Amino acid sequence: MPEFKSVRGMRDLLVEETKQLNFIIEKARETAKSYAYGEVTTPIVESNELLCAKTSDEIRNRMFTFKDLGDRTVSLRPEFTASIARLVSNVLKKSPRPIRVLSVGSVYRYDEPQRGRYREFWQSNFELIGSNKPEADAELILLTNNFLNKIGLKNHFFKVGHMGILKGVLNQEGIIEKTQTKILQLMDKKEYAKAFDLIDDNSRSVLESLVKITGKNVFDTIEKIKNQLDGYEKAKNAADNLKNILELVAESDSQLKSIDPVFSRGLEYYTGLIFEVQIPEFDISLGGGGRYDQLIELFGGLSTPAVGVAHGIDRLNIALQIQGIHADDQNIKKVFVIPVTTDLRIRALEISEKLRNSGIFVEFEVMGRKVGKALQYANKINMDYVVLVGESELKTGSVALRDLAKHEQITIKIENLAKKIRE
Ligand code: AMP
Numbered sequence: 001m002p003e004f005k006s007v008r009g010m011r012d013l014l015v016e017e018t019k020q021l022n023f024i025i026e027k028a029r030e031t032a033k034s035y036a037y038g039e040v041t042t043p044i045v046e047s048n049e050l051l052c053a054k055t056s057d058e059i060r061n062r063m064f065t066f067k068d069l070g071d072r073t074v075s076l077r078p079e080f081t082a083s084i085a086r087l088v089s090n091v092l093k094k095s096p097r098p099i100r101v102l103s104v105g106s107v108y109r110y111d112e113p114q115r116g117r118y119r120e121f122w123q124s125n126f127e128l129i130g131s132n133k134p135e136a137d138a139e140l141i142l143l144t145n146n147f148l149n150k151i152g153l154k155n156h157f158f159k160v161g162h163m164g165i166l167k168g169v170l171n172q173e174g175i176i177e178k179t180q181t182k183i184l185q186l187m188d189k190k191e192y193a194k195a196f197d198l199i200d201d202n203s204r205s206v207l208e209s210l211v212k213i214t215g216k217n218v219f220d221t222i223e224k225i226k227n228q229l230d231g232y233e234k235a236k237n238a239a240d241n242l243k244n245i246l247e248l249v250a251e252s253d254s255q256l257k258s259i260d261p262v263f264s265r266g267l268e269y270y271t272g273l274i275f276e277v278q279i280p281e282f283d284i285s286l287g288g289g290g291r292y293d294q295l296i297e298l299f300g301g302l303s304t305p306a307v308g309v310a311h312g313i314d315r316l317n318i319a320l321q322i323q324g325i326h327a328d329d330q331n332i333k334k335v336f337v338i339p340v341t342t343d344l345r346i347r348a349l350e351i352s353e354k355l356r357n358s359g360i361f362v363e364f365e366v367m368g369r370k371v372g373k374a375l376q377y378a379n380k381i382n383m384d385y386v387v388l389v390g391e392s393e394l395k396t397g398s399v400a401l402r403d404l405a406k407h408e409q410i411t412i413k414i415e416n417l418a419k420k421i422r423e
Helices: 015-034 048-053 081-089 134-151 163-172 177-188 192-196 201-212 218-227 233-250 313-322 342-357 371-380 414-422
Strands: 045-047 065-067 073-076 099-108 120-129 157-162 273-279 282-291 306-312 334-339 361-364 385-389 398-403 408-413
Touching: 015 099, 015 120, 015 134, 015 313, 045 048, 045 081, 048 073, 048 081, 081 099, 081 120, 081 306, 120 134, 120 313, 134 157, 134 233, 134 273, 134 282, 134 306, 134 313, 157 163, 157 233, 163 177, 163 201, 163 233, 177 192, 192 201, 218 233, 233 273, 273 306, 282 313, 306 313, 334 342, 334 371, 342 361, 342 385, 342 414, 371 385, 398 414, 408 414
Parallel strands: 334 361, 334 385
Antiparallel strands: 045 073, 065 073, 099 120, 120 306, 157 273, 273 282, 282 306, 385 398, 398 408
């Protein structure tokens, strides 16, 4: 047999990394609870037709697609939004609005593997369905900010834009949807020259002037954008909508560092607000989202406005590492329990269960090693305490408790053991 390795782009996540990812996921779930989002679980495998209907060529060309044994063309999900839109268009058709849902899990894209870019990665995905109001858009930015604060990330900032600004101009210039999609995708990659080659002089001059706008203050930037949009009513309305959303966000403590007026997101389903979040030390999107008001209708549901965000758990983990932040489990005391002789196993197990029931992390000696060897191992794996269950101490209802950091050992009554360890 050959020596098997994981498939290219797929990773084995070992204990420490899994712990970090789970810490982030836990915080996403806490955030969901405090914003009243209920968690749903949808399949990893979806119909390829559903996933391709409204996404981006970049994702369409990078899906893991195969025929199942029933000859259906299916794909591993590259994101969650299509699955949630499918749910809302049929199963949840009659649920009271708004619907707020969280999904957590792995997604799959055949991306070129590099730091922060994997073929299997994890997302926490929030969707707020049924409202077209700026409060709904603001909520997704606020909850993202809240979530990132909860995991301990520092100095994160949002890049914010509005698809309605560019689409408003392109629609008014009579540019067909297919060309619009191409232009927006090129602009997303900052390939402006290629994008402008696809349009005539009139629309080109407006887009060129938008590309040049920069500014530290978001509200000043929106005014600058509006000044370039004379005669483009819909685009101007989109800029006003963005202003309304950001006013709501700015009232809270969110760090709205910059606004990029032509900032476009690759996904075709976005119709309004778009945003991404980043940290200064790592030039890659940690999470992104936006408004998609037509997707649910496209899937055969009622016309339903919606807004959502996906956070990249793996990239957040890298961001935390860059900032030197670790999952905080330092308060959990770790105890290693050793029966001094084999016939004391039952008593030692009984004591271990008692400790576990009072919330203590217990590892039991299952290798049958002598005390000396077992102690060496407990030191090596950084246990805080060792409990030695021996004949003479048991006669007085006690055990020996050794503090490995302090190199101290006491004899202690079993009923006081948990309390002492937790001190
Ligand atoms: P998107 O669905 O493209 O908006 O992506 C949402 C988030 O998923 C991004 O902001 C990233 O944090 C994360 N992400 C996207 N692609 C990858 C990838 N190949 N590897 C790891 N994380 C990714």
